[in-house]
Structures are given as C-alpha cells and as structure tokens.
Amino acid sequence: MSLASLRPIPLHAGNPGPFTGEGNWTYLIPGDAPVLIDAGVGQASHLDALAAAAPAGPGRVLVTHVHTDHATGAPAIASRWPAAEFWKWPWPEKDARFAVPWRPLRDGDRVATPADDLEVIHTPGHSPDHLAFWHAGSRTVFVGDLLVLGTTVFIPASSGGNLSDYLRSLERLLALEPVRAWPAHGPVIEDPAALIRQYLDHRRQREAQVLSALASGVSTADAITAAIYFRLTPALAPMARESVLAHLHKLEQDGRARRDGECWTVA
Ligand SMILES: [Zn+2]
Structure with missing residues (x-):
C-alpha cells in the first residue's frame, strides 16, 4: 500500500x-x-x-x-x-x-x-x-x-x-x-506529529499557568480564567472557563490539586 x-x-x-x-x-x-x-x-x-x-x-x-x-x-x-x-x-x-x-x-x-x-x-x-x-x-x-x-x-x-x-x-x-x-x-x-507536539506543549504551559494561579491563592475557576486569559471577550469566557476546569480536573486526578466546593487549592 x-x-x-x-x-x-x-x-x-x-x-x-x-x-x-x-x-x-x-x-x-x-x-x-x-x-x-x-x-x-x-x-x-x-x-x-x-x-x-x-x-x-x-x-x-x-x-x-x-x-x-x-x-x-x-x-x-x-x-x-x-x-x-x-x-x-x-x-x-x-x-x-x-x-x-x-x-x-x-x-x-x-x-x-x-x-x-x-x-x-x-x-x-x-x-x-x-x-x-x-x-x-x-x-x-x-x-x-x-x-x-x-x-x-x-x-x-x-x-x-x-x-x-x-x-x-x-x-x-x-x-x-x-x-x-x-x-x-x-x-x-x-504533519500531524508536529501539531500533536505543539498541542502537548500548549497544554503543559496552560497547566503551569493554572498551577501558578492556584499557588498564588487564586482559587475559583472564574478567577483563574480571568487571571490567565488575556483580554478575554465575554462571549468566549464560558469556553475558557471549561478549559480551565478541564485542567483543574486533570490536576485533581493527578493528585496535584484539591477541591472544596467551588474552591481549588494546590494539593
Ligand atoms: Zn466535537
């Protein structure tokens, strides 16, 4: 073939x-x-x-x-x-x-x-x-x-x-x-391999941003979204918040973040 x-x-x-x-x-x-x-x-x-x-x-x-x-x-x-x-x-x-x-x-x-x-x-x-x-x-x-x-x-x-x-x-x-x-x-x-590597890099960078927001005491998904997304237009805020939540859930699965109601902290 x-x-x-x-x-x-x-x-x-x-x-x-x-x-x-x-x-x-x-x-x-x-x-x-x-x-x-x-x-x-x-x-x-x-x-x-x-x-x-x-x-x-x-x-x-x-x-x-x-x-x-x-x-x-x-x-x-x-x-x-x-x-x-x-x-x-x-x-x-x-x-x-x-x-x-x-x-x-x-x-x-x-x-x-x-x-x-x-x-x-x-x-x-x-x-x-x-x-x-x-x-x-x-x-x-x-x-x-x-x-x-x-x-x-x-x-x-x-x-x-x-x-x-x-x-x-x-x-x-x-x-x-x-x-x-x-x-x-x-x-x-x-060149899908190059794009996949870019994606993996991007998610690692985003995860580091979420972790550093948590470490500095920013604790809700809304506040973290506002802290790491530059000049976010209101229409895009819900999608950005979902992305932040996706990172928080992963960090929780990895044992690196802890959730208490709406508040998140570094584990
Ligand atoms: Zn789809």
Missing part, C-alpha cells in the same frame, strides 16, 4: 456557524460499498454531493463522535439510503437523539472499505465516545475533532470532556507516526 492508495473525497457538510467555523468536513472512501466518515447535519447540499459521489449511497457511515455537527445527518442519510449502516462508539443516552439503528464500534475493530481496512482507535477526551480511524497502509488517519490546524481543541469539562484522556489519546496517535490527518474542521493536516 502507498499514500496514493487512500483518496477520500472531502464532502462539506454545509454548516458554517459560531461553533463549527467554516463548517464540517465529512470524507467518502469511494468504490463498491463506499464508506462515509461522519454524517454531517442533513443539509441538502451535503446529501446531493454524497449522491453525486456515491449514487447508491454509503454502505457504512462511521461517526467519529456524537456531537451534533457530526451525527445530526444520520437520519437524513438513512431515509435517503435505507441500506446504509451507522457505526460509532456507543454513548447510548446521547446517541438516542439521532434515530438510526446505531451499531457499536470498539477499539481495535477493523472496518472494511474499498481502500483496505480502517482500524478503529478509541480516542476519548474531547468527548468520551470519540474515535479515530487509522489507515495503516498509507499511515493516514481520520481524526474527527482530535486535531484542528491553527487552533486548539475544546475540552468541554462539564459535558463529557476529559483532558487526561485527551492527552493520552494524542500520545497514542503520535506513537503511530501518522503522515497525514483528515480532520472534521479545517484543512488536511500534512
């Missing part, structure tokens, strides 16, 4: 907005029984592009995680192509919002595609159900929301995000030595 052996067709989900930036990419691996990575949101433009690239529809739809910009389109795809199968790591209470018969994927599963198998890699952190799909022959990987060029990935600490898990997922991906990554947001990533 070579790099040329995996040529997914990027299909835009047509959903630009405040939380998705320019919107989501989904990827079609064409051929007999084509495989679609992520379901989009059911926009007509996405379904039409899918129909043009795969008139009989996708045989399988692999969903990286259940966030709305990745999973909402599943019922629309199912109603247009009833034979399509929908696969993801189970998160039952969230998956139920999208009424298709979800089938379970587990870490290490192999999914047949027209371009050789994809290996399923559980990569929790951004969400507990997050999966990446690894194509060993070309050393390329579909990364969902694990990596986004030009920015960092949001860890929603209050709704299933876990920074410790996320860092472990990044380390696991780095160990595979990928040469290309196909993300759900932004352009194709040609």
Whole structure:
C-alpha cells in the first residue's frame, strides 16, 4: 500500500456557524460499498454531493463522535439510503437523539472499505465516545475533532470532556507516526506529529499557568480564567472557563490539586 492508495473525497457538510467555523468536513472512501466518515447535519447540499459521489449511497457511515455537527445527518442519510449502516462508539443516552439503528464500534475493530481496512482507535477526551480511524497502509488517519490546524481543541469539562484522556489519546496517535490527518474542521493536516507536539506543549504551559494561579491563592475557576486569559471577550469566557476546569480536573486526578466546593487549592 502507498499514500496514493487512500483518496477520500472531502464532502462539506454545509454548516458554517459560531461553533463549527467554516463548517464540517465529512470524507467518502469511494468504490463498491463506499464508506462515509461522519454524517454531517442533513443539509441538502451535503446529501446531493454524497449522491453525486456515491449514487447508491454509503454502505457504512462511521461517526467519529456524537456531537451534533457530526451525527445530526444520520437520519437524513438513512431515509435517503435505507441500506446504509451507522457505526460509532456507543454513548447510548446521547446517541438516542439521532434515530438510526446505531451499531457499536470498539477499539481495535477493523472496518472494511474499498481502500483496505480502517482500524478503529478509541480516542476519548474531547468527548468520551470519540474515535479515530487509522489507515495503516498509507499511515493516514481520520481524526474527527482530535486535531484542528491553527487552533486548539475544546475540552468541554462539564459535558463529557476529559483532558487526561485527551492527552493520552494524542500520545497514542503520535506513537503511530501518522503522515497525514483528515480532520472534521479545517484543512488536511500534512504533519500531524508536529501539531500533536505543539498541542502537548500548549497544554503543559496552560497547566503551569493554572498551577501558578492556584499557588498564588487564586482559587475559583472564574478567577483563574480571568487571571490567565488575556483580554478575554465575554462571549468566549464560558469556553475558557471549561478549559480551565478541564485542567483543574486533570490536576485533581493527578493528585496535584484539591477541591472544596467551588474552591481549588494546590494539593
Ligand atoms: Zn466535537
């Protein structure tokens, strides 16, 4: 197998907005029984592009995680192509919002595609159900929301995000030595290892900032957010606070911070 052996067709989900930036990419691996990575949101433009690239529809739809910009389109795809199968790591209470018969994927599963198998890699952190799909022959990987060029990935600490898990997922991906990554947001990533190293550095720096705020007696998530985010606009404050909380939870897990109600101290 070579790099040329995996040529997914990027299909835009047509959903630009405040939380998705320019919107989501989904990827079609064409051929007999084509495989679609992520379901989009059911926009007509996405379904039409899918129909043009795969008139009989996708045989399988692999969903990286259940966030709305990745999973909402599943019922629309199912109603247009009833034979399509929908696969993801189970998160039952969230998956139920999208009424298709979800089938379970587990870490290490192999999914047949027209371009050789994809290996399923559980990569929790951004969400507990997050999966990446690894194509060993070309050393390329579909990364969902694990990596986004030009920015960092949001860890929603209050709704299933876990920074410790996320860092472990990044380390696991780095160990595979990928040469290309196909993300759900932004352009194709040609040097994913470099981006992962930047991400790991960034989180280490952020953790040091949170620890030094704690050490100087700043004790609530709000106060720490105000202390370490320079000129934060009010609209972004809730997301910044979630990021700080993600760090605090990790420090607590590591035995380096202690929580007492809303107040945090160095352990
Ligand atoms: Zn997401």
